[in-house]
Amino acid sequence: MVSLQKAEAVQRASLLEINSMHIAVDLTGDDRTFTSTSTISFGSRRTGTSTFCDFAGEELLSVELNGTPVPHHAWQDNRIRLARLANSNVLTVTGRMAYSSDGEGLHRHVDPADGRTYLYAMSFLDAAPRWFACFDQPDLKTTVAMTVRAPHGWTVLGNGRFTQTEPGMWELFPTPPLATYFITLVAGPYASVLDEVPKTATSDPVVLGLHAKQSLATELQNEAADLFAVTRAGFGAYHDLFGVPYAFGDYHQVFVPDFNAGAMENPGCVTLRDSYLFRGAATEFERGSRACTVAHELAHQWFGDLVTMRWWDDLWLNESFAEYLAHRVCSNSTRYPLWVDFGINRKDWGMVADQSPSTHPVAGNGAVDAAAALADFDGISYAKGAALLKQLVAHLGDEVFLAGLRDYIGRYQYRNAELAELLRCWTRAGADNLSEWSQAWLTTTGADTLRAVGGRIVRTGDERREHRMAVAALDTSGSELDRLQVRVRGDGVDPGLSAAVVVPDAADQTWASIRFDGELSALASISAVADPLTRVVLWNSLRDSVRNAELDPxxxxxxxxxxxxxxxxxxxxxxxxxxxxxxxxxxxxxxxxxxxxxxxxxxxxxxxxxxxxxxxxxxxxxxxxxxxxxxxxxxxxxxxxxxxxxxxxxxDDELRWAIVTRLAELGHPEQIEVLARQDSSASARNHAAHARAATPDAEAKARALRIVTEPNDLSAYEVYATASGLFASGSPQLLVELAEQWFDRIAGTARFRTGWALGTVIRLSFPVRATSPQVLAHAERQLGAPDLVPLVRRALIDGTDKLRRAVAVTTRFPV
The missing domain is CATH 1.25.40 (Serine Threonine Protein Phosphatase 5, Tetratricopeptide repeat)
Incomplete structure (x- = not known):
């Protein structure tokens, strides 16, 4: 599939105005394909010119433009060329489409627990043409209507309320304007639980729905109260924060199988991975992590769905804001205080990405096409961007920060916008010199280093960046003696604190690598430090120092x-x-x-x-x-x-699988098939696949390597589980030999995998645990191959960087 170039998107957006789209889908055919008809009404600002629509079906059945058939040969490279446009146009495209098994397009899952079939559509980032013809770019928003023929007894959900007009026939009336990448369809015999957000003085009531496959109906019921509580709290918080009511009617959250991401913000019908419905004992922080995902996707209903980026360069306008707002809303409005989770997990993820060779700016990262944008969908777009927003709040103050957001949402609702327009909104709200802040933080890469040296905070890095943060003084027992708010400019600052340990960024407010000149050895116990965010900063400093071969593991x-x-x-x-x-x-x-x-x-x-x-x-x-x-x-x-x-x-079943997996890693795989016969769930299939791959013998590894590097009929999740188990155990010799075979074969997987699945399999199976100079040399040679597709190259760059760091650490600190 040819990836849409930014230049092509700009040209097409300047030419076209999409008035409406109707999608008709028939799901009653065979178990491999379905039919889809798109009828698109659009205007052209220049008559007589040409453009193209995007269609990635298995077979093109018919195309008509303004009542005239379009020749079949106009369809090439998943594009249909449209010539001689009129001022007003109607395009109708009918195709036979293939169900997917990789979590993109219209995904089909047969539950091994009971044989029931479930469908859901994932249109992000450029997967929409895999299930309906469209002009697929984020700045060509339009209203969407839909009719769906489905097997009797199925539930049908989407970006608005579906009405069943007769048994098996469902109709969706036109939605507010939507970008193609978040149009969705969910269909199947889903179990459901309903509730609502009550009417308030500023907003209408909102019907809430939770849905999952029937084999998870008990788990859905068990988790419904908490999920609804978080969702209702989120609605209240976002109505207050944005000053604009929710715009998309009912609000459904569907826990779907084989989902690639954590969740997807489809307006009115969010899809989430069904592992959020816990099959085993779950801790409070696991529910807190799920609450963050719920709040994240709800934030997108405003930031991303109501106001949408023009091009993928501004992906951070979706993800960084949803990341920041979700942690803020959960911490302020639910029982889950999540800033510790943000610091110890999310920021660590972002810091690893920002120190890798593939680092990129948070904003305006030069995505020349959609495929390149997908490669930058990472810890920088999410966690670093959110950390910079946290620093921006310290810079602007909360009142100006929120006033600018309200202006942005109110001014650009139902439309597209970009970074410059958001900056103007903040400036109108009272921000000064924001262009300088943006240039220093959003359009650069890497992190400054803040080092505590004899009580002074020494900064190395980009001198344009000003850090506003707390500095804490600790004694050797971990007790906090003093705390000051400081601004770090130039080469540093002397806060005037004298103590055994001085901690820069003690409240985890900025984006920087924190270092200590031997001072931490004076601290008897990190756990004795009262402030959990200060402990996060101390632990993150130690982790980062190990990864950079500065500290013995x-x-x-x-x-x-x-x-x-x-x-x-x-x-x-x-x-x-x-x-x-x-x-x-x-x-x-x-x-x-x-x-x-x-x-x-x-x-x-x-x-x-x-x-x-x-x-x-x-x-x-x-x-x-x-x-x-x-x-x-x-x-x-x-x-x-x-x-x-x-x-x-x-x-419980999850603990059983954890034990069986560990036994397999230790060379005792006998219980895998025993437990697989007892547990018929899809989750069990994935656990079994991981455990088989983790078994440390040559035959098991060879089987797993074939699954990772050759086409097969396994679900995406089973392939991912196999990939994650491939290098989990084994003798040094076995791991090194396996790694060399992996490098010889992995680039070829681009022939039969695309998108999310391609990068994920490489990332999960990368042989970083085969830590040796020999394997590193093989990785470096592989990176030199001239014909690597962008997602393969990006995954290999990141994996090789981790391997390079591991070899450096084990060489410097061999025992």
């Missing part, structure tokens, strides 16, 4: 084991134990030393579990991490049988 490993059992935040404990298992004793430890180092980590997880109050989240976190890191086969087997479980903890 052993130092941080000992800190994790010693400090975390006493940390008050379950979120910090979970995140740091995960980092230690995945990275410290993973690719930042020489391959031969990993089993021994993993036992040290297991001892720390054991302490977390044993010292926690029975039945609490803390105890569950410790147990989960002990399952991940333990090597006592007899104990793991006993737990799988329900014996000697931690007090007041219960064994």
């Amino acid at each position: 052993a130092v941080v490993r000992h800190r994790v084991v010693a400090d975390l059992p006493d940390d008050p935040s379950d979120q910090i404990v979970r995140s740091l134990l995960g980092f230690a298992a995945d990275e410290l004793v993973g690719h930042f430890t020489p391959m031969a030393d990993r089993p021994e180092r993993l036992q040290e980590l297991a001892a720390g997880a054991e302490q977390v579990m044993q010292t926690a109050t029975p039945g609490t989240d803390r105890q569950l976190v410790g147990w989960q991490q002990l399952i991940r890191t333990g090597s006592d086969v007899e104990r793991l087997t006993a737990w799988l049988s329900g014996e000697n479980l931690p007090r007041q903890q219960q064994l």
Whole structure:
């Protein structure tokens, strides 16, 4: 599929005005294809000229422009050439379309639990033409009507309220103007729970719906109260923040299978991955993470859906704002305080991306086509951008920040806008010198380094950036002695604090790499520091120092084991134990030393579990991490049988699969097929695929490598699970040999995978755990190949950077 060029989009937008679109879909055919007819009314500002519409169907059945058939040969490279446009035009395109299995276009899932079929459409980023013909770019918004023929007994949902006009026939009346990338359709025998947002003085009542496949109906019921509470709180908060009521009628949230992203903000019909309906015990912070996703997608109903970017260069106008606003709204309006989660998880993700060779500006990153934009859909567009908004609030003040947002939403609703227009809104609200701030922060790459040196905060980096932040003084016990708000300009600032440890950015307000000149060794325990955001800053500094080969991983490993059992935040404990298992004793430890180092980590997880109050989240976190890191086969087997479980903890399917996966990693895969026969869910298939790939023998690895690098009929999730297990275990020799085969084959996957699935499989299976100079050399050679497609090249660049860092660390700190 030819990717739309920005220049083409600008030209087409200058020519066309889309008046309306009607989509007719028939879902009653075979299990491989369906028919779709688009009728588009549009004007042309220049008569007699030509353009093209986007159509990525399996077979083009007919095309008519203004009642005249268009020759079949006009369809090439998923584009239909349209000649001799009139001032007013009607285009009708009918095609036979293929259901997808990769989570894009119209995805079809047959639930292995009961054989029922479920459909959902994912049109982002350029997947809309895979299920209907359209002018596919974000700045050609139009009203959308739809008719759907579906099997009797199915539920049909979309961007507005569908009415069943007769059994199996559904009609959607015209919506407000929509961009093609968030048009959706959901159809199948979904289980549903309904509620509403009550009418207020400024907004009408909103019908709320939650939906999932029938095999998750119990989980849907169990989670409905919390999901509705977060959603209602979000509606109230966003109505107040934006001053504009919700614009898209009913609001459905559908938990769909095999979903590539966390969720998608389709107006009125958000789709979310169904793993948010927990099959096992869930902690408070896991529900908090889900609440953040719910609030994130709800923010998009204004920021992204009501006001939409013109081109993918301004992707951050969607994602950074939704990321920031979701954490803010959840922290202020729900029971979930999420700024710790933002700092310890999301900012860490963004910092890794910003230090990689593929880093790019938050705004205006030069996406020449849609495919390049998808490659930049990353921790910079989300987490770094949100962190910069947090810093902007410190710079502008909350009143000016919100006034500018209200002006922007009110002024550009139902239209498209870009960064310059948002900056003008903030300027009208009272902001000064915002263009300078924007140039310094939004159009540059990388992070400044703020280093505490003898009480002074020394800055290296871009001197145009001014950091507004808190600085805290700690004594050796971790007690906070003083705190000041400072501005860091030029080469730094002396806040006048004298203490054993001086912490820059103690409230986690800015975007910078934080460093300490040996001062942290004076701190008896990070966990004794009262402010959780200060602890986040300290831990992130240690993680970042390891990744840059500045600090021995052993130092941080000992800190994790010693400090975390006493940390008050379950979120910090979970995140740091995960980092230690995945990275410290993973690719930042020489391959031969990993089993021994993993036992040290297991001892720390054991302490977390044993010292926690029975039945609490803390105890569950410790147990989960002990399952991940333990090597006592007899104990793991006993737990799988329900014996000697931690007090007041219960064994559920997710814990069973965690145990079976760990046993497989230790060379005991016998229980995989036993549990797979007992658990017929789609989740079980994915767990089994991961466990099989993680089994450390040559035959299992060869099978997994074929799944990753060759076409197959497995679901996208089973391929992803296999990819994530491929290098999870194995002897050093086996991993190195496997990595060389992987590099020889992986670029060829672009022949049969596209979009999200292509990049995700490479990212999940990249052999960073085969940490050796030999493998790094192979990776560098692969990057030199001249014909890599953008998504493959981007995934290889990022993976190779992680491998390069791992080799640097294990070379400098070999034991």
